[in-house]
Structure formats: structure tokens, C-alpha cells
Amino acid sequence: MPGFTCGLDATLRVISGKWKPLILYFLAQGGPTRYGELRRSVRDVSDKMLIQQLKELEADGMVKRTDYKEVPPRVDYSLTPLGVSLAGALVPLCTWGTENMAEVARVFAQREAWNGRAR
Template sequence: MNEKTPTSSPFICGLDATLHVIGGKWKPLILYFLAGGSLRYGELKRSVHGVSHKMLIQQLKMLERDGVVARTDHGEIPPRVDYALTPLGHSLCEALRPLCSWGDQHTEMISDMIEKREEQEKA
């Protein structure tokens, strides 16, 4: 886990590189939902609860720029655009799968922890 990267790399380590691609609140959730298959913009927006239109578009553009998500514009009226994972995106989702499992296994404990933290902040 403490493998050194070549000095020519702009990243401290592999985790730093990964976080560069998936950093932020919305990108991991976008990847999670796209792991199930390609989605149209509206489907993705409904799946990622709470994300604004502006933020979703921004995050999708960044994921597309980084080669993780592919955007397909079907050139139709009304517009039909699909988003899907690239092979790089699929490999990234495989790496994130253990984090999803960890979250599933500890959801109740995490919920309790958040509730206690919010109570302490109110006091």
C-alpha cells in the first residue's frame, strides 16, 4: 500500500491519482449508477438524489474528460443523450466495489454515528 510512484508523476501515490478522478460528493454516486448500464441524463439525474442540474453536468464533463464516462449524443430532436462507463470506468467501479460492500455492512453504525454527531453539534 505504500508503494512509491515514479518522481515524474504529479501524484503522491495511487490513491491520490484515484481521488483526482473520483473526488467529490457526486462522482462516486454517478459511477455507482452507471455501473448498472448506460443511462439517459434524466434517468441519471433521478438516480443521484439531491444533485443540481449544473453540478451533474459539470461532474459528467469531468468524468468524460478523464476517460471514465462516455457520452453519446444521438442527434435527435428532442435531444437524446446517453452516458456509459468506458473500460477504464468499469475497472474503476470494480475497485470501488469493496467500498460499497463496506458501506452496506456498516450502514446502521454510520447512521447512528451521524445522528450522535448532529446531536452534539446542536448542543
Template structure:
């Protein structure tokens, strides 16, 4: 065990550590879009479809606090803020790249499976029981 283990959070494995940083629906998408280029808030808001302003702001603050995202405030009027990935964030984006490729390669199948799952949740409870 490492000497500094007393100050390290308790993780069950490396995946656990990664998931604690990118947990949630929006953080991986934010990291993905920032890996393509630095973005202003409005650009991110348009890229990450479906995210509310409140949630995007919260997720960006958490990613900044975790050392994944750097926020550069130009202190101008009107306000101008850019978000970029830190070196740690770029390494995380590289780790997410295979997941992105998997999703692209399997998008049709994943869409079919999710549509089936959605159909199951709409069926009445007795329709899901096996017939004896």
C-alpha cells in the first residue's frame, strides 16, 4: 500500500476513482466537447443538448474543483469566460475516447435496446409476468 494512503480517498479500484470524477449524465459530455476545443459557456450549453443552466454550471464548477476543467474569466463587460481542459482533463478525455468509439460503433444496437427497455416500462405489470 502507498505511504500516503491515509490522505487518499478510499477507492475500490481505478474505475471507482474515475467514476467519482465523471459521475453523472453531463460530465462525460462536457469533457468530450471541451476535448474538441475550448468553449465559452453558451457554446457548451448548445453542444450539451438537454442540460439545464443550473446543472451545467454545477457540473462545470465540480469539474473545475476536481482539476479537470480550467475556467478563464477575462474580466470584461460583457462577461467573457472560456473553459478548457487541464492536462489532467485531457488525459481523462483520452481515457473516454474508447467509450465514445464503442458508442459510435454500437449506436444502432444501443438505440434498439433502450427502445425495448422503454417499452417494457410502459407495459402493465401483469403483461411482464411469464405465463406458467
């Protein structure tokens, strides 16, 4: 069992990766979700990266993949109970982002301008 320095360390290891928190968020919005719907929701992610992140979340016990063994293939993804609890823990972060979106956008624009001058 890997050693964690604290609970936040354990959480960050599960959600590490640019897309995992968004995947968890969109899966928490409703019931089972087809791959294509998830791909449209998590904008700008490549197919390769989305598949990789879904496999990791599945291996970590956060996501359940259901293959209906049909032709044409039909697969959907849903959260496990552990995934539901993690997605719930992300809600305050979503709230903070919504409440501070304008300020964060301003700060990022300043950073981008500063980085442009530094070149």
C-alpha cells in the first residue's frame, strides 16, 4: 500500500491528471453516460487521453464500465459508490470556481501578459 502524507495526498493521487476531475464531475451529473456523450462534455480532451483516464479511474475503483456486448458496440460509464463520494467532495471546488471565475480569468490574463513580456 502506498504511503500517503495526508488525506489530500491520497485524493490528489486518485484525481491526478488534467481530465479526471472533469470526468468525475460530468459522470456525477446523471446516470450512466455513453463514451461519445462524455467526450463531448469534456471538451478538448483527445480520445487517447480520455480512454486512458477512464481506464485509470476504473482501475482505482471510481468508475464502472458496462459493456453490453451488443453490435454495434454499446458501452457506458458510471460512478461507483466510492466515485460518487469523491465527486461529492469536488462540489466545493466547483462552487469556488464558479464564484471566482471572473477573478481567476483576470489573473490568468495578467499572467499570460506577463509571460509574453518576459520572452
